[in-house]
Amino acid sequence: MINLILFGPPGSGKGTQAAKLIEQFHLIHISTGDLFRYEMSHDTPLGQEAKAYMAKGELVPDSVTIGMLRNKVESHPEAAGFIFDGFPRTIPQAQALDALLAEKGTEVAALLALHVGDEEIVQRIKLRGNTSGRADDNDESIIRNRINVYKNETHPVFDFYGKKGKSQTINGIGTVDEIFERLCEAIRRLL
């Protein structure tokens, strides 16, 4: 099994790249943001719980997020590996992921962090907002809050895996194909 964390601030291209990587490496893509949006669109209790946090650009509580992630991983017993996109976003989430994978006799192979500067991110997310229909992509103060939450709460996860020698930074500026090639090179070195 090869389990990868695709890391980076909102708007850094994680979703776009994950979609290409799963084809190349036959992995299962798990985006906690997509899972929350699915639950919200079906007005489930989980969706209702997540809604207020997402609207403000705050993180959904760990207990809710970790439970949802575990269910999703366990629904794919046949997986050759996973690409985690937008998870883990806190140290407790990282610890829970490590424990879950250890139960299955596997582990995180690497955390690949797409590096993109703040102003580029704000511009990209605003552009995406024109077509994504996401309320959290259409308000600059919410976008900036998401970037701050990333820096304060999520970036420590880079160092958490860095201490295990698993974190790598990938230049997230360039064409989709150029960035994809950089990610593929990093993954091939792991195989």
Ligand code: AMP
């Ligand atoms: P994303 O699509 O990854 O940008 O996530 C959109 C929103 O969903 C975030 O701003 C959070 O409110 C929520 N969310 C997604 N993933 C997580 C996570 N791992 N932990 C907590 N909240 C999350």
